[in-house]
Amino acid sequence: MFTVTYHEGIVSMFDTNTIMTTDYIELENRYGAKNYKPLDVVLERGEGIWVWDVDGRRYLDFLSAYSAVNQGHAHPRILQALIDQAQKLPLTSRAFRNDQLPLLAQELCELTGYERMLPMNTGAEAVETALKLARKWGYKVKGVADGQAEIIACTGNFQGRTISIISFSDEPQYRDGFAPFTPGFKTVPFGDADALEAAITPNTVAFSVEPIQGEGGIIMPPAGYLQRVREICTRHNVLLIADEIQTGLGRTGKLLASQHENIRADIVTLGKALSGGFYPVSAVLADNAIMSMFKPGDHGSTFGGNPLGAAVAREALKVLVEEDMIDNAREQGDYLIGRLQRIESTHIKEVRGRGLLIGVELYPEAGGARRFCEALKDEGLLCKETHDHVIRFAPPLIITRQEIDWAIDRIERVLMMD
Numbered sequence: 001m002f003t004v005t006y007h008e009g010i011v012s013m014f015d016t017n018t019i020m021t022t023d024y025i026e027l028e029n030r031y032g033a034k035n036y037k038p039l040d041v042v043l044e045r046g047e048g049i050w051v052w053d054v055d056g057r058r059y060l061d062f063l064s065a066y067s068a069v070n071q072g073h074a075h076p077r078i079l080q081a082l083i084d085q086a087q088k089l090p091l092t093s094r095a096f097r098n099d100q101l102p103l104l105a106q107e108l109c110e111l112t113g114y115e116r117m118l119p120m121n122t123g124a125e126a127v128e129t130a131l132k133l134a135r136k137w138g139y140k141v142k143g144v145a146d147g148q149a150e151i152i153a154c155t156g157n158f159q160g161r162t163i164s165i166i167s168f169s170d171e172p173q174y175r176d177g178f179a180p181f182t183p184g185f186k187t188v189p190f191g192d193a194d195a196l197e198a199a200i201t202p203n204t205v206a207f208s209v210e211p212i213q214g215e216g217g218i219i220m221p222p223a224g225y226l227q228r229v230r231e232i233c234t235r236h237n238v239l240l241i242a243d244e245i246q247t248g249l250g251r252t253g254k255l256l257a258s259q260h261e262n263i264r265a266d267i268v269t270l271g272k273a274l275s276g277g278f279y280p281v282s283a284v285l286a287d288n289a290i291m292s293m294f295k296p297g298d299h300g301s302t303f304g305g306n307p308l309g310a311a312v313a314r315e316a317l318k319v320l321v322e323e324d325m326i327d328n329a330r331e332q333g334d335y336l337i338g339r340l341q342r343i344e345s346t347h348i349k350e351v352r353g354r355g356l357l358i359g360v361e362l363y364p365e366a367g368g369a370r371r372f373c374e375a376l377k378d379e380g381l382l383c384k385e386t387h388d389h390v391i392r393f394a395p396p397l398i399i400t401r402q403e404i405d406w407a408i409d410r411i412e413r414v415l416m417m418d
């Protein structure tokens with residue numbers, strides 16, 4: 001156990017040489033809000049696809065911080081960009097201009113093919129920004145009567161945790177106890193284009209969709225869905241918002257997952273890997289006809305577009321492209337999915353995914369995905385269940401075939417247990 005002593009307001013916990021894994025867990029459980037249930041591994045260092053715990057044990061990271069670390073942990077080039085910019089100028093606020101945001105804006109727009117970007121910090125903020133943008137477009141351009149705008153989302157969505165975003169979640173736990181909710185949203189079944197078309201009214205301003213549902217359990221829509229959705233939205237003058245916060249930036253083997261069906265959304269949200277995991281950086285992309293809805297003062301963020309985040313994001317995008325991580329995600333993803341599909345475990349119901357965003361769904365009789373994640377941790381591989389019966393595999397995009405073989409040995413062993 002540990003002792004806590006107070007020295008004139010400074011809390012001295014204990015000698016960091018003797019603090020143990022169990023102490024960290026106990027401290028967090030005692031002082032932290034319990035809104036997460038993490039695996040009991042206490043990490044202190046990361047490099048590439050590997051992380052180390054406080055006892056020096058090494059693990060292969062098969063989650064990548066929910067796809068925020070696509071470029072691998074502590075990528076040396078992004079780290080250097082962070083250090084250099086931190087030494088020069090971390091924050092200006094948008095009251096003044098800085099010399100990093102304009103370059104990020106240009107580079108991100110040229111890379112993705114959109115005319116404008118709006119920088120925020122977290123994914124949820126990018127989603128909120130997209131919703132506000134779509135509503136404003138609905139009133140100013142589409143001519144919806146004030147206060148009547150409707151936005152359609154999908155069942156099983158996960159787009160963040162703010163009150164407005166959970167207002168269109170259908171996950172009971174995300175909503176329980178947080179009412180009243182923001183009006184103006186409805187949901188249709190994910191993957192059902194006819195249901196979308198039937199739900200559209202003259203007041204519908206946007207349809208918001210994840211090209212593959214990540215938190216929802218790596219749910220893939222039927223082939224052709226996004227193309228049909230694109231066509232329906234265009235025909236009804238409804239904006240298509242693609243939430244690519246998890247699927248974007250190479251995760252599925254393309255820069256954006258929408259590109260697998262050659263569609264172009266009207267508004268795209270990015271986050272997570274936009275900073276390679278160093279710093280919260282998110283962005284909303286749209287063309288001028290939509291982004292011009294925002295006038296000075298309409299929307300903002302103290303930290304959004306700060307020079308530190310912008311410098312980090314610039315380098316995170318460069319290494320993603322220059323080090324060929326997107327093609328690697330496709331190649332290694334195909335290989336990993338193939339290897340997983342050949343595992344003959346009675347627990348496995350389905351292996352699905354695209355690139356390195358992969359879900360292994362277990363039968364309910366398997367007793368839940370959590371115990372397999374815990375067993376994998378003991379084997380030196382870190383991953384996390386999503387919902388009760390799906391294990392998500394999402395290693396950094398720099399992983400090699402040999403490293404996947406190393407992982408498969410362990411995954412196979414664990415999935416063969418009773």
Ligand SMILES: *Cc1c(COP(=O)(O)O)cnc(C)c1O
Binds near residue numbers: 122210
């Ligand atoms: C993670 C995620 C978000 C929310 O991002 P935060 O940075 O956690 O706020 C939104 N949409 C999708 C698809 C996500 O995966």
